[in-house]
Amino acid sequence: MLLIYLLVLAVFSTAVFVLARRAARRRATVVKAHSAAGYHGAWALIWAAVPALIILILASTFDARIERTVLIASAPEAVQALDAPRRAAFIEDARIVGAGGMPRQIWTGDLSTALQEEAARASRVDGALAWGGLIAAILAALIGAGLAWRQTRPEFRARNRVEAFVSVALFACSAVAILTTIGIVASLVFESLRFFQTVPITEFLFGTQWSPQIAIRADQVGSTGAFGAVPLFVGTFLIMVIAMLVAGPIGLFSAIYLAEYAGPKRRAVIKPVLEILAGVPTVVYGFFAALTVGPSFRAFFNWIGAQLVGGPLDGLGQHLLLVQNQMALVAGAVMGIMLIPFVSSLSDDIINAVPQSLRDGSYAMGATRSETIKRVVLPAALPGIAGAFLLAVSRAIGETMIVTMAAGLAARTTLNPLDTVTTVTVQIVTLLTGDQEFDSAKTLAAFGLGLTLFVVTLILNFAAQRIVQTYREQYD
Template sequence: MPGFWLACLILALAALGFALGRSRALASVGGDRRQLHSLPGYYGWNVALKAATPALGLMVVWLIAQPLVVEYAVSDRLAESAASEDRDLSLMLADVRRVAYGLDAALAQGILSTEEVATLSADDDAIRDSLARAGVALGSDVSPPVLDAAQRYRALSSTGQMILTGLALVMAVAGFVWALREARAEFRARNVVEQGVRAILIGAACIAILTTIGIVLSLVFNTIEFFRIYPAAHFFLSTTWQPSFGGGSELGILPLLWGTLYISLIALIVAVPIGLFAAVYLSEYATKRVRSIAKPAIEVLAGIPTIVYGLFALLTVGPLLLGVFGDDGLGWMQAGTAVMTAGLVMGIMLIPFVSSLSDDIINAVPQSLRDGSYGLGATQSETIRQVILPAALPGIVGAILLAASRAIGETMIVVLGAGAAARLSLNPFDAMTTVTAKIVSQLTGDADFASPEALVAFALGMTLFVITLGLNVLALYIVRKYREQYE
């Protein structure tokens, strides 16, 4: 049974359990709910949680672990083939997954029958055509080891799915019956349900924490592997970025880091004044009617996809700047893709980020400070400059640092607006590139994760992670240390 329908069946059983648990608890006291320890709904929720939670938890763990176990079992057969063909095992496993998925899709769409799938041969020219018709494109011919591994992959996955279905249904029914028998007047259903909900919330928090740890560990291990085959001194100190998948690469991060910081600086020069002035106007000068219109209008910018900003930079801002600063104008700009193009558009994207955070921080300043300033004879502008902004300054600085970390991690705008040249230059009208853009380019296509040219993407990502983490920690430190406490 597919995972979606299995989950639906378990949830339907939980819904039935809620109704039966509630009615059984009321029936045990002859309909007089005053004799129940808890409200009737708690007895229903007790049945629903015990029927659904263990089974759904098993499904989540199983669906995460099954691909890892199946790939481990399949990789044993592929190891010798990968060594004899001088191919990377991870790439062969990717082909196995693609072929297995394609065979399942072809079988589901009626392109191939069960007998045809079982009797397929690697010499059959119809394999690629059948998989293409099913929506799976292959970059190379299917070799016999890959086809054999794909068939084994399908068989093990199917067996695992059947075992999962049986175990999940058994656990759901067992929890259903167990909780239904507990639906009695003296059972403390409210206590049990609240403890269960608390356990679910703790589990959700643990998932978020473990996901973060998993991301960091994946970066750390691959970064360590990169520095085993490429000198760390060359990576951090070299001013040349010239990757070559044929060997002899120069993988210095300094040009990429300079481009990242330069574009982010221009973006902040654009976003901080405009966003801060907009926040001051909305919080201090605008009427309620104007604020109700202007604030959502500004925040619409935050909902625009970054790829749209990238196209705006490529098709509108770049040609506009080229017309002013290009050969027909001042002669400073050679092409529409430049640091200034990406910086201006990224600054526009960050305006609602700075404006919204600053507006909330300024509104948090107590009205009593404003009233006291007015009572001493200060004008509104003097109150804003000498009372409100100093009181809100730590939060505003934190908002700016958070905007900086957002700018450093941006990808699509710099890919389309800044160009791809890795260089150290002070001219804002030169084309440059960033760390995130090169992470994308190094992992595009069939990357060989045994080569430094592919593993460098993880070292770049780890460097970017450390920089943005440092900015976020600094922002939180400033906000907490210098935050004014008001009664």
């Protein structure tokens, strides 16, 4: 429906543009116009389209909310007596029935008669809102076009007005970036505060027990649920360390080779290939980890375990025999592969930024290439490389799909890379992909975890950017 309105609006405002342009030309025959006719047309188009567009978008975004509020405010007493979630479900069903659908729940007694009445009312309210929005939009378009039409005079400074509008619109575009940040911070903080009302923040940050099950009945085992996130932090840290152990050396040595040894031809081949590695979606890495790396690592460790059982290292052998497909090592190793291009391209840039004069000085003293790299280039590039590594760490912490598919769900505090561990991101996904009420402690816990993740990655990025920036300035 909205699409049709938008099309009609587009046709209307194009017509206004053409008419206003023609009018501007006609009226400018005696006096020379200040602005070209096209700018008069554009000014009219802005007035015809923009207010109506804003009204249409606001109406389609908020009419469901308004309708709900109206219906709840004037609902019959039987409905008012319901508790909040049931009432919301009732209103939702009333809207569905009003739109000609089937109710999702069964309502008995008073409620079933009330449902029919409410449904009729819902469709009335819905119609009124839809018509109201539409009429307001039409009025706005007509009034806007009329106003602009009256301004179409030769002395009117249409170009300046249009350009002022354009620069405001451009500023609004860049304000979206700020709005996004505000949105992220507000939604995370708001929901987290509600979570910390039920679970104290100290228990969340320092508790060592994570079992976010909320029982349906009060007498069930583990009915309280525990929200100590330390096992998740440890799991995230462990996987991050493994990933950096893989990505750090391989990425750094690739960067050194690319920057110092490879000629332009080799670079032209190797760089795009590494970029492919960076372009592969993470879910593909997850699939690779779960179905290729996991089973082969497990087979390998089980085989070693089978060799050791009965020997002097019997205990270790028994342990290795129990290794599962899902373990920290698999997720970490595959994540490391994913991070190689990230580390190498950042380090490559930084090594390239080291001034050639430093290298030349070292060569002049008779040092070999590798000696120059180890004693001159790397020490000079060290802060920048540290920044690159910090950015990679922040990537590793925030990565979701690989760990969701390959690390497992068991929240345990261990540093053994062969155990299944769980991470912050995995838990966010698990907590939010089940079927549950939005306001339960379980879903709010996900926002608490999200806030922690956001703050940690923000600090890492900020530090990394600062380091890289000061480093750049040093050699500029």
